Amino acid sequence: MVIGMPSATARPRRARRTRRTPREDPVRNELVSRSLESAQQCLLNQDYGTAFVHYLLVLNLAPVLKEFARESFRFTLFKWAEELDSLGRIQDLFDCYEQALELFPNDEVILNSMGEHLFKMGFRDEAAGHFHKALKLKPDFTEAKENFYRVANWLVERWHFLMLNDSRRNQKYQQAIRKAVESGCSTVLDIGTGTGILGMCAKKAGADKVYACELSKTMYELACEVVAANGMNGSIKILHMKSLEMEIPKDIPERVSLVVTETVDAGLFGEGIIESLIHAWNHLLLPPQNPEELSSSPALTGRVIPAGATVFGMAVECQEIRRHHRVCVPTVGGLSLSSVGNLHSPVSCKRDADDSMEPYTTERLSRLPGGYTPLTATFRALDINFNSVQELEGLCSQEPMRFNLPVVQAGVLDALAMWFQLHLDEEISLSTGPQEDTCWEQAIYPVQSHSDICVNPGDELIVEVSCEDAYLRVHSVAVVRDGSILISLDDTGEGPASSSTSNPTPEAELCSALACLQTNQGRSPETCILECSEIALLNNVHYHESFRRALDKLLTALRPQHIPQGDNSERSNGPADQEGSAGEPLYVLDVSEGFSVLALVAAQHGSVKAYSSVEKEQHQAVLALLARANGVQAEAVEFWLCRADDSDVTTVLQRPSTEKLWSAIVLDCVETCGLIRQKLMDRAALARCLLEANGRIFPQRIVMYGQLVDSDTLLLESAVQGCEPTLGFNIAPFINQFTVPVHVFLDLSTLQCKHLSNPAELFVFDLMNSTANYTDRDVRVQSTSSGRVTAIPFWYEVHLDEEISINTFSEDSHWKQAAVVLQQPLEVNAGDTVRLHVQLHNSSLSITACKEEPAACSVPNSLPRAGASY
Known part of the structure; x- marks a missing residue:
């Protein structure tokens, strides 16, 4: 573009009048000045709520001061938000953030902080939006980026990537959907649409009308973007809701002829497919085709993809599963575990399990360290027809099924592994078996027992399968050898109502034996649930032995300086001498996350006062029982309850008596997932200040x-x-x-x-x-x-x-x-x-x-x- 000189003959334009400078308002200026002084004084007095109000007044009256006061305003907001959070005034907290964002709508630090509070309160979708906006404003904002990564794992689970990368699975679903649409299924509902891929397959195959629903706000918005980018924005209606809440004609105008869904997990029913399909058949789908009226038009009938599933399973020996679900060692760090009763993971589907227990966990058997050994042949546990509403409705009420599985390989019974074959239609199917290269894992039902349950070829394992609460529940009931009950694994004491014909014992005799059998495993009334990672930690012998040796070395070296001058008593050399010297005890603090016995390991050493950060009452009871059984005096161990937020490292590490210093502080430095713990170096810096001369942090490096x-x-x-x-x-x-x-x-x-x-x-x-x-x-x-x-x-x-x-x-x-x-x-x-x-x-x-x-x-x-x- 060429810019020429102005024409000399051009008529001069009327000059724009200069905008008049606003007149000073002395009263307003005085109010702003006084309020700013009051805000700063309140900050000095740590009166953050009043300071926040003053800052709001100042910045609303004098926006020109925003940049000048930004840092102080942020600090005040964050400190006041902490107080409101601690008081449970959550609505007031978010009101303050809303007011702050009205003043600073593009402040990435405030956006990120509000996102952190939203995430903490469980509002993950909203938190992700704030983190994402903060990153758009400042792409190199490290804290917002990491918070977004954290929330992304909740909002878009990693299996979405695996499924979309599973070309075999994608092609089979596409093929089954195309066949159904070409056979006359012209109206389609995609339940749990995710990225929208199955609904788009239906539209591409020629479906007249396609509807989809998605509960996750993030996945709903993602599906809308994907559908629009693929030119189907006006031809696929996506609803942000559960299918169970959908109504006709409120949400969709008519019943559909095809439902497509992949709301199945490793245990088949864990994502609610039974409940959603029952609702769909009763309210959203055309009635199923009557086999006696095969000449009727397919357009007047409904069907589901997948059409059904067959569940398979087998018993396995697997050391990796074993060490994560039950304690396998008799001692840890010199402490005998014989007195503490039954410690097991929160995974059980037995009839006496409480609501906090999960019926199964999931693993990819082919990738477990150490592998696994099948102890039985694969058995067919269940068949389900998703195109039969009667079968779906009767599934949860039917009596448990019991199977007698011949043992084909000697080994330790650690778990039942289950998987399924998904029948998309009469010809196309997908298998989630352990030998398949698939995006699915297998469902694992661990055996919770006090000791190894060894089985041999010729034995039979009695297994119970049910669908209580629309979950696939599977557990081992008993081991039969030579026609007699060898071990009962049913904590209810009830025997199976029926048995396989392969069992040589008459049914009545078997039921009676199981009902009356008392196991000789010495079951303790004490039962404690630990997380799988805590069970694996207890089984880590090298970990506890290493800590025991390191603590013994340090405490032995420190003891002489705690013996008063002139005291010639000999030093304690171990747990047998709990009295030790008459001098000042050595103070040890264990701030490990979750369940830890390291405080007891330290307290075994004479003249030690150990503090444990274990918080759960049930876990404290186990540690107290463990201490008594191992001769650790009650006064040698104290439970260090931290009632503050985890981020408050000062409260976590402070001493009950400020004039005392710690001889040793055990820091939990590595998360189970493989990352260094948050604020590790901050905690270490504070811990160093609280150590006595020659005291030590464990680990030191x-x-x-x-x-x-x-x-x-x-x-x-x-x-x-x-x-x-x-x-x-x-x-x-x-x-x-x-x-x-x-x-x-x-x-x-x-x-x-x-x-x-x-x-x-x-x-x-x-x-x-x-x-x-x-x-x-x-x-x-x-x-x-x-x-x-x-x-x-x-x-x-x-x-x-x-x-x-x-x-x-x-x-x-x-x-x-x-x-x-x-x-x-x-x-x-x-x-x-x-x-x-x-x-x-x-x-x-x-x-x-x-x-x-x-x-x-x-x-x-x-x-x-x-x-x-x-």
């Missing part, structure tokens, strides 16, 4: 190791892969917004991958020496093989002292590993050097990777903040 790997598995579980559209639909760009660049709860020992380097030291956290710490580090790793660097798995060597350490990547570790997944894989040849930049900032750890030659860096890949929930 943590070394992080990592390795370059080429793993398609990690890519498939982290994002939708490939440039080609999924079944021809553009989905990847939308769902990949929720990609999280770290994979947690990883079993590195069974990960399908190619190792491209040797392990390398990536970072060091020194908890005892602050001067030894750094904020960033460059690590050069030489590739040992050619391939694509797709991820960097990492783990830790936890050094309790200079000689004793624990590795989080070991066979008996209760920790899992984690991995950074690169957004852009790096192509390397053997001998190439990859530079990893590891950075720690505000409790956040990030890793970026690039090849040194040529220096073509990948897109930065960050780890979420240590301690983030996934």
Whole structure:
């Protein structure tokens, strides 16, 4: 565009009058000045509520002061919000944030903070919106990015990526839907639409009308975006609601001829497919086709995809399942466990299980460390026809079915593994079996027992299968040997109502025997539920023995300085001498997360006063029982109840008597999922100030190791892969917004991958020496093989002292590993050097990777903040 000179003959335009400067308002200025002074004085007095009101007045009257007062206003808001939160005034808290955002609608820090409160209160969708807006305003805002990663795991679960990457599953669903539409099913309802892919398949196949519903707000909005991007915005109606709430004609104008859904989990019924299909048949679907009227028009009848399912199962031996669901060791850290009764995981579907118990857990059997051994042949447990409303309605009320399974392999009975074959129609099916390459895991029903239950070929396992509460419930009832009951596993004491004809014992005799049988396992009335990770921790012998040795070394070394001068009494050498010296006791604090026996391990050492942070009353009762049974005096252990928020490290670590100092503080540094705990270095800094001379933090140092790997598995579980559209639909760009660049709860020992380097030291956290710490580090790793660097798995060597350490990547570790997944894989040849930049900032750890030659860096890949929930 050419800009010319103004014409000399052009008539001059009328000049715009200069806007008059607003007149000063002395009264307003005085009010602003006084209110600002009052706000600052209230801050000094820690009267945050009054200070907040004054700041609101100032900034509404004098918006020109916004930038000047922004930092002080943020600080006041956050401190006042903390008070409101502690008082339970949640509505007032959010009102304050709304007022703050009216003044600062584009303040990424306030948006992020409000998102954190929303997430804490369970409003995950709303929290994600605030985090996302904060990132749009400031893409490099680390805290908002990590919060978004955290909430993304809740809103878009990782199995969505696996399912969309499962081309075999996608193609079979597409084929079954196309067949149904071409046979006359012209109106379709997609229940639990997710990304909208099944509804789009129906529309692409030629369906006249397609409806879809989705309960998750995030997935609903995502489906709307996907459908619009694929040119179907006006032809697929998506509703943000549960199908159980849908009505005709309020939500959809008519009954549909086809329902498509994939609301099935590893246990088939866990996502509510039974309830939703019963409602659909009664209220949303045309009636099913009458087999006696095959000539009737398909357009006047209804059907469901999938048409039905067959459930299969087998009994297995699996050490990995065993160590996560029942205590397998007699002692931990020198403490005998014989007195504490039944400790088991919160997974049980027996009739006496309470509502807090889950009926099953899930595992991918093919990837479990140590593998598994089938103890029985595969048995067919259940058939269900989703096109029969009578069968669906009768499923939950029918009597439990019992099976006699011949044992074919000697071993320890650890669990029943269940899976299913999904019949999409009469010809097309999908299997979720352990040998299949599928996006589904298997349902695991662990055996909860005090000791190993050994079975041999020729034995029979009696198994009960029911669908109580529309959940698939399966458990072992008894083991039969030579026609007699060997072991009863039914805690109710009730025998099965019927048995398989393969059982040589007459039915009445078997029922009577089971009903009257008293097991000789010495079942204790004491029963305590621990999380699976806590059970695995108790089974980690090396962990507790390492802590016992390290604590003994330290306490023995410190004891002389606690004996008054002139006291010639001998030092205590162990738990047998609880009296020890007459001097000042040694104070030990264990602030481990969850259930921990380390305080008792320390208290076994004479003249020690140990404090435990275990909070649950049931867990405290178990520890008290354990202490009595092992000769630990009651006054030697005290439960350190932390009633403050977890983020308040001062309250967690403070002493009951401020003039005393801790001899040892045990910090729980690594989350079970494989990440360093949030605010670890802050806690360590405070702990150092509370130690007596020569006292120690356990662990004193943590070394992080990592390795370059080429793993398609990690890519498939982290994002939708490939440039080609999924079944021809553009989905990847939308769902990949929720990609999280770290994979947690990883079993590195069974990960399908190619190792491209040797392990390398990536970072060091020194908890005892602050001067030894750094904020960033460059690590050069030489590739040992050619391939694509797709991820960097990492783990830790936890050094309790200079000689004793624990590795989080070991066979008996209760920790899992984690991995950074690169957004852009790096192509390397053997001998190439990859530079990893590891950075720690505000409790956040990030890793970026690039090849040194040529220096073509990948897109930065960050780890979420240590301690983030996934």
